[in-house]
Amino acid sequence: xxxxxxxxxxxxxxxxxxxxxxxxxxxxxxxxxxxxxxxxxxxxxxxxxxxxxxxxxxxxxxxxxxxxxxxxxxxxxxxxxxxxxxxxxxxxxxxxxxxxxxxxxxxxxxxxxxxxxxxxxxxxxxxxxxxxxxxxxxxxxxxxxxxxxxxxxxxxxxxxxxxxxxxxxxxxxxxxxxx
Numbered sequence: 001x002x003x004x005x006x007x008x009x010x011x012x013x014x015x016x017x018x019x020x021x022x023x024x025x026x027x028x029x030x031x032x033x034x035x036x037x038x039x040x041x042x043x044x045x046x047x048x049x050x051x052x053x054x055x056x057x058x059x060x061x062x063x064x065x066x067x068x069x070x071x072x073x074x075x076x077x078x079x080x081x082x083x084x085x086x087x088x089x090x091x092x093x094x095x096x097x098x099x100x101x102x103x104x105x106x107x108x109x110x111x112x113x114x115x116x117x118x119x120x121x122x123x124x125x126x127x128x129x130x131x132x133x134x135x136x137x138x139x140x141x142x143x144x145x146x147x148x149x150x151x152x153x154x155x156x157x158x159x160x161x162x163x164x165x166x167x168x169x170x171x172x173x174x175x176x177x178x179x
Contacts, residue, residue, distance in 0.1 A: 014053030021045030022120050025110055029127045032157070036074045036103065043067040043110055059114055066110040073103020094152055104160045112167030118175055124168040131161025 024042025028035030047063040076099035080086055087094040111124035135158025142151040 010052055010054075014049045017045045017049030017052065021047075021049060022117075025107060026120070026123050026127060029107060030130065032104070032107075033077070036077060039103075039107055040070055040074050043070045043106070046110060055115070062113055063110070066106045066113065069102040069106025070110070073100050073106060076100050077103060097153065097156075101156070104156065105163075108160055108164045108167060111164055112171045116168075116171055118172065121168040121171045121175070125165050128161040128164035128168065131157045131164070134158065135161065 021042040021044070024038045024045065028038030028042060032039075043063075044067050047060070047067045050060050050063045080092070080096055080099065084090045084092065086092045086096045111127070112121060116124075135154045138151050138154030138157075142154075
């Protein structure tokens with residue numbers, strides 16, 4: 001096997017891992033809780049695909065950082081779930097939910113980050129709109145002044161949706177100016 005064949009195989013695997021990982025991150029985002037089982041390995045595949053593609057060191061570091069953020073947040077989410085969750089009658093304050101934020105922020109950064117392809121940015125906008133719709137649904141079903149605290153997770157999801165939409169729009173504008 002000569003070096004050209006090895007290089008071509010490495011580039012092919014890089015593209016395959018990037019596409020599969022990105023699709024996993026999008027599909028998993030439809031339900032962020034259960035979807036973490038797709039998002040976490042998907043972000044690992046994106047980081048690995050970036051490494052195999054011999055990308056610049058900054059891009060590799062960015063995508064590995066996204067994976068680490070997601071891993072920390074997902075670990076916190078699974079840990080909190082294993083002790084009964086947060087809020088309500090669980091005995092655990094809603095503030096423990098802050099430990100999950102790295103997951104949501106890392107996911108958003110993974111969608112609109114540097115070198116994201118146009119198709120990923122466009123689908124990221126769709127998922128962002130879904131998150132904003134979830135906020136509206138949650139706010140409609142929360143009633144009264146006392147229920148504002150119970151709507152807090154929905155507000156965070158809506159904010160992540162807006163962040164994702166904004167990041168994707170900026171990414172699309174950058175793609176438009178580089179062509």
